[in-house]
Each structure stands twice: as C-alpha cells, then as structure tokens.
Amino acid sequence: MTGSQAPTSTVVRCHVNGRDVEMLVPVRLTVAELLRDRLGLTGTKVSCEMQVCGVCTVLVDGNPVSSCATLACDLDGTEVLTVEGLARGRDLHPVQEAFMSANALQCGFCTPGFIMMAVGLLDTHPDADQADIREWMDGNLCRCTGYEPIETAVTVAASGLAAATAEAGR
Template sequence: MRARELNTVVNGSAVVRRVENRTTLAELLREELGLTGTKVSCELQVCGVCTVLVDGTPVSSCTYLAADVDGKQVQTVEGLAGPDGLHPLQTAFVENFALQCGFCTPGFLLMAKALLDTNPNPTEEEVVHHLEGNICRCTGYRSIVDAVLSVAAGEGGE
C-alpha cells in the first residue's frame, strides 16, 4: 500500500502521521487519534453521522480521504467544548432535549456550527434545509431545529 505523510491540525493540535492513501478521515480520527465522537454508520455520505469540519466546511469523514486534510484544520465534536464548558450548541441540544441515543448528535452539532458560523441568524427554513442531510432515528427533528434557532437568537446554550 502506498502511504504519505500527513500534517494537519485537529481540534487545535498539530498532527503528523503517515497514512495509507486509502485511509478515510473517519478511520484516522477514530483509530489513530482516538477521537471516537465521530461516528460511522452508512459509509456512503447519506446519513451525516460522520460529519466533521475541514477548514470550517462540513465533510462526510467516512468517504473523505485523510490525505486530503494535509495542511488543513479539522474540527470534531471533541473540539467544540472549550475550557469554560460546553459550546452553546451543545448546551442548547441538552436544554431542548435534542438528543436521545446520541449517535447522530456529533454530526448534527457540527453541521449546525457550520451553519451558524456562516449565517448567525438563519430562518427556520434555512436550518431545516442545512440539516436535511443528517438523519436521526430517535429524537425527531423539531427539538434539533429548536436548539439551533435558540442559539441563533441568543436564547440558548449560555
């Protein structure tokens, strides 16, 4: 197998690894770096469970090659919380009961963060549209949309 050296930043920390060309970003995060908050489900870019941010853009880490993050910044759900506690989106998900089993939650949180980073005051329709690629089999979507809207309105997550 061909391999290459990878230099990236994951959740603010420099990472240098030798990776096989076929290694997915999800495999790198989970197996090499121990960041198991990134889940894998469909492995087809359909469910949104494996979503992480690469240079602020949401990507499906189950099909995104690790080699493609060379020289880029990666953020996973583990990188959301700061030294002062949970990210406002994480708090809003708890306050709005926007999680049940939690398997899909990391992907929803990172998709919501990407939306709010580019559009801090989205409409309900914009939130629904932005999150439509993420699937939840337990909670339903109303509480997730409410959580994102509460952060946008400055009402939740504080």
C-alpha cells in the same frame, strides 16, 4: 514488468482541534478512520459509510464534510474540528448547550454530526432562520426521528449567538 508503483501511504500534516498532527497514513484511510482509530477521537460516529446520513460530519476549514467519504490524505494543510474540539474547558459550545436544554437527543448517535453541521451553519450564517436550518440540516438523519427538538436546539443556538453578537457590537 517495469514502471513505478503508486504509493500506498503518504504523510499528512494538519491541525485537529488545534493540535498538530503529522502522520504516515495509508492513501485509502478515511478521515473517520484517522480520527477514531489513529487519534482516539471517537466522538465522530460512523453509520452508513456512503455519505448519506451525516452522522460522521466534521468541519474541515470550517466546511462540513462526511468523514466516512473523505480521504485522510486530503486533510494536508487543513484545520479539522470535531465535536471534541468545541468545548472550552468545562464550558460547552452554545450549540451543545442548546442541544442539552432542548433535549435534542435520544440515543445520541446522530448528535455529534448534527452539532457539527449546526456549528458549520452558524459560524457562517449566524442569522440563519428556520428555513435555512431545515435546508442546511437536510442531509443529517436521526434514526430516533427526533427532528423537532433538534430544529428547536439549532434555532435557540442561533438566537443566542445573534444576541451575543449584538451585545458585543454595542
């Protein structure tokens, strides 16, 4: 039998939380597996592995993606942001601060996914209102059902970011 075989691995080059990554990866490796198993970034959680729960959300070039359902080889040339990349030294990101102040977590398993989704929203729509927040976060599930404080946290973060933007524009 003749013919070329499909490659089983490929090199991916990208930035993860500002760090250069260049790695030979199996073509079927998911982004979640790359982050958690190859890079040790276990802040990104995995649950349904069917692109249903949003727990595994990370930002790729600013867009939220389900890392359980995205192939690592598709990250080539991209900027990836995970929950570990949000804080600046000891200073948490405003969305992280808002989740803490609103007690927007119980077991915390869904929290990284919600936070990354919220960051993706507020980076592009800093004026998001409650309806926008509800619609945007619709794909994220919390098994502890703590939706009200989560919504409060994102609303508080949106207000804080809007105020900071207004202050900076004076």
